[in-house]
Amino acid sequence: MGRNLEFDKEETVKKAMNVFWEKGYNATSMQDLVDAMQINRSSLYNTIGDKQQLFHECVSSYIDQVMEEARQKAANEKSPLQALIRIISDKADWIIESDKGCLGVKTIFEVAQNDETVRNMLCQSNDVYLKFMTDLIQSAMDAGEIEHSEDAGMMAEYIMISFTGWKQSYILQGNPIKVKKMADFLIKSIMPKG
Amino acid sequence: MGRNLEFDKEETVKKAMNVFWEKGYNATSMQDLVDAMQINRSSLYNTIGDKQQLFHECVSSYIDQVMEEARQKAANEKSPLQALIRIISDKADWIIESDKGCLGVKTIFEVAQNDETVRNMLCQSNDVYLKFMTDLIQSAMDAGEIEHSEDAGMMAEYIMISFTGWKQSYILQGNPIKVKKMADFLIKSIMPKG
DNA sequence: ACCATTCTGAAACGTTTATTTCAGAAAAAA
């Protein structure tokens, strides 16, 4: 009974996410958010909560989105190695194209240190992504697509750290060719030798 | 003629730097800064300028400090390889001990994207540090301490990216052993084989 | 149609923000 919400919550959170993504947590004002979400202040406070709670929803939504995309990409490729290559090269493209950074990384360095909830969310998401990548690498090893000599977990971690490094490089230097080169180098280094 | 400044500018900027370092740019208020710097508001505005200018001074001071420390460490070691090992393992220790992040990295992801001055400062500093590390690696290669097979510049970049990755990992998981392990692994991977 | 409930819009809340102002204290130069 009573009136229904006039807006789709998920959709509205995504609009807010884009603002946080672009400006960062502290530089984003409630006014920015209300404008972007196209809903009323009180609706926002009634249905989602304060700025911090909204941010948590946004981070959560971001995490799910990134994970979902990665899984879909992997599912569309024929082999584990192909999936890895696709994920890596798409990440390089994404870093170059998007003028925003990566919300996850930005949040780690701006917010996570002082916000336990966010830290736990990102930590868990990091674990999930790491496991996903490790499994992919392990499958490629088992299929004989890449060498067994390396440790799959370590390799996965190395790949993920590289993503952050590429973004760091691209923010500073704005050189897309360099990012592409680093991605190619990474792909080559996991490919079978010879 | 006229009165002299009652405070040491450099020293005062360092106090401000520590606040920015801990809280980040946007989360730091002028009140925080005035309190920490122990000078008056108007003295701050008269001698340094507004929040943005003060921040630029802080970043500049931070960059100089980091670079100076690295050079000193290298000078205190007997060989280029020893210098590299010292810099890497000290960085790991520093990441674990300091509850603050790295001001440089934090700033890249929070501010640099929207502040050209900061971006240029960090980009230049990055180049200088990269050249420093590349030269160190090249020297070690020439001295036969590490293999010639790898590209010195790429190796330097890989080492620097790793630092960011370690901090990211430590913020999320707070696991000092893991950071130490990654540092050991990195050191081993640049050491002569066998 | 009616009631109960819930959402909406705009205004108002009290803080905090970054920055400016200015009278007066301090000290270097004459």
Place this chain on the structure above:
DNA sequence: TTTTTTCTGAAATAAACGTTTCAGAATGGT
């Protein structure tokens, strides 16, 4: 000592901040 310049301290400014309030519109259930 006087002059002149500069710095200092506290108060004031206006705008922006996150959040709350509440009358009234809207819509579900009965």
